[in-house]
Amino acid sequence: MAFCKECGTQLEEGALFCSNCGTKQDVLTAAPDFTPEETASAEDAVEVSSEETEETKTEETKTEEANTEETKAEETKAEEVKTEEIKKEQAQPTYSAIPEANTASGTNVFKKVPVYGWIIAAAVLVVIVVGAVLVNIKAHTININDYVSVEFDGYDTMGTATVVIDDEFWETLYKKAKFKDKEKLEKADFFDVYYDEGDYMADELYKKIKYEVSPDEKLTNGDEVTVSWKVKTDTIKKNYGVRIKSEDKTFKVAELEEVKSFNPFDDIEVSFSGLDGSGEVEIEVTSENEVYDYFSFYPSESYGLSAGDKITITFGSYYDEDTISEMCAEKCGMVPEVLEQEYTVEGLGHYVSDVSELTEESLADVIKDGKDKVVEDANLSEAETINEVKYLGAYLLTSDDPTEGNEVYLLYETHVDLADPDSDATDSVTYFAFIEFVDVSINDEGVCAYRNNYGSLYNSFSYTASFDKNYYYYGYESVNEARKSLEDDANWYVKNYGYKLGNTFGSEL
Secondary structure (H helix, E strand, O other), X not given: OEEOOOOOOEEOOOOOEOOOOOOEOOOOOOOOOOOOOOOOOHHHHHHHHHHHHHHHHHHHHHHHHHHHHHHHHHHHHHHHHHHHHHHHHHHOOOOOOEEOOOOOOOOOOEEOOOHHHHHHHHHHHHHHHHHHHHHXXXXXXXXXXXXXXXXXXXXXXXXXXXXXXXXHHHHHHHHHOOOOOHHHHHHOOOOOOOOOHHXXXXXXXXXXXXXXEEOOOOEOOOOEEEEEEEEOHHHHHHHHOOEXXXXXXXXXXXXXXXXEEEXXXXXXXXXXXXXXXXXXXXXXXXXXXXXXXXXXXXXXXXXXXXXXXXXXXXXXXXOOHHHHHHHHHHHHOEEEOOOEEEEEOOOOEEEOOOHHHOOOOOOHHHHXXXXXXXXXXXXXXXXXXXXXXXXXXXXXXEOOOHHHOEEEEEEEXXXXXXXXXXXXXXXXXXXXXXXXXXXXXXXXXXXXXXXXXXXXXXXXXXXXXXXXXXXXXXXXXXXXXXXXHHHHHHHHHHHHHOOEEEEOOOOOO
């Protein structure tokens, strides 16, 4: 087995030139086979020797000529092979030969490395260079998301999100940064426990590192929020020699406190009073929950209401929904389910226009107020005691226009007990008095109300007791006298203004 003396490539037996590099090789020619013959005589030997000498010379000449032609052919072939190899090498990247150790003869020989060897070497070199570059980049790169968290505060369904950048980010940023004043600051002992390197970097770059978190309010456990960055990367890299890596990052909402809900309108009673067209709304809170110490109810309209009108009552109308929910949660641990509710105006009355509407049932509240007024107007002394106040009936005075109102007079019979403070003598007196009510109305439920109570009609008399002492009373001594006085006054309005007069006694006197 033969190898090229120049590049070491394995060669075919007898090759004169290397098929790889084209270098001519040293080839040894083997001697022809020789078979010994029988010994001849001296003469024969001399003759044979002469003849063989001539033949040998002829054969050697032919052999040399043949070898010369063969050598030329192989040289031509080797040149063609070498030309092809050169073309291939020109089509591929070329590399400088690597010097090998000196041979035994002391000559420096540079063997040519195979192409695949150069490719591997180049790949290794690229890996080394790229690795060095990446290490350098990593040494001056910081990922802000490694130092960011989101804090969730508040209650479930109304939580808020706050982005927090850890102090370590600014400290690490300072360590990786390269800027002209850095060495000067450190030599001057610029930093201390109250203002360190991280604080300095935060002050320098806070305008260049901005973010948005969305959504950031009305959050519920399980929601996702995204932090999006707006970082002036090129400016920071240029001025501080550090690259800030920032990508949008998603966080999941968790650990918001659960909160109870309540309907504030379950804790109020809404009623309407007054007359159709001039009704009023009344709101009464029926719960003692402390939340109603902070928030009140407000109607969209309070006066001038008509039957069938729609009004809206709002809970805590001076605050927006979020503020109310947050305040209720913080102060009372619960949030309102709704803040508004619509109501239909109903139950409004109308002015009493017919005496048939003035029953003891419909007038029950009015009659009671009239009795209280009788006692108040009596202004009795210690010797006088009211024994009974009895309702007898009513008069109704109305105009042709029922919307103009009315006047109602309730007649009461009053019994008074008298006791002489100077003796054991006693007596009693009975008198009759009217109490005047103005603009009496009756609602859909058949209950009467009034606008004003003017008290007893002006009339008085004196009563002399059996023990010769006088007492004065607002009213009349008999029921007929009282009714006649009222009818006389009312009929003047009937005659001059067309009013109508009716009563519950069944007839006029």
